[in-house]
Amino acid sequence: MAEKKDEHATPPNDDKVAAGTSDMLEDQAEDALTGTPEEKVPSDDPVMAALFEERDSLKDQLLRALADVENMRRRTERELEAARKYAHTGFARDLVGAIDNLSRAIDAAPADDEAPSPEALDGLFTGLEMSWTEIQSTMERHGIKRVDPKGEKFDYNLHQAMFEVPSGAHEPGTVVEVVQHGYVLHDRLLRPAMVGVAKAADTEGSESGDSE
Structure with a gap:
């Protein structure tokens, strides 16, 4: 008499099977990366033999990639050191x-x-x-320019005021004396020009002096 089939049996779930296979592959990959000793490949299981072969191939590729990254890092460090050393x-x-x-x-x-x-x-x-x-x-x-601002309007981006000079011949805020020239590298300030700046003449003081 034929065995009666269980109608209430749960059919196999493809997602669970795939998840189990994925977990098995992840465990094998982790073992390969952590240096697990080589396992003996079952000779009578072609599926497992293929998985072991693929694992070994991926491990070899990973080791080669890590070696390439390390070589690139060292080469980049040497190039950066040479660039800093011989930049000028x-x-x-x-x-x-x-x-x-x-x-x-x-x-x-x-x-x-x-x-x-x-x-x-x-x-x-x-x-x-x-x-x-x-x-x-x-x-x-090499993009280095001298800042010689005599006669120009004072610019706090390029100049550093050292003193003020009363002057009736120049507008207030005009650079009338350059103590030390400045320099810029392209659009970056290397050193501000140290200058003397004109200010309005003290007319009240002169008038009071004349009246005395």
């Missing part, structure tokens, strides 16, 4: 020309125990002028 190579190469001109000007200067001749003084001044011209040209090539 171009500027230094251009600056040595000005240094050479300045050295020649110093060599042309007369010794302490010699009376300066007109030729020696001319050579000194020429060398200094060439050095200054070369330095200015080098700075401009």
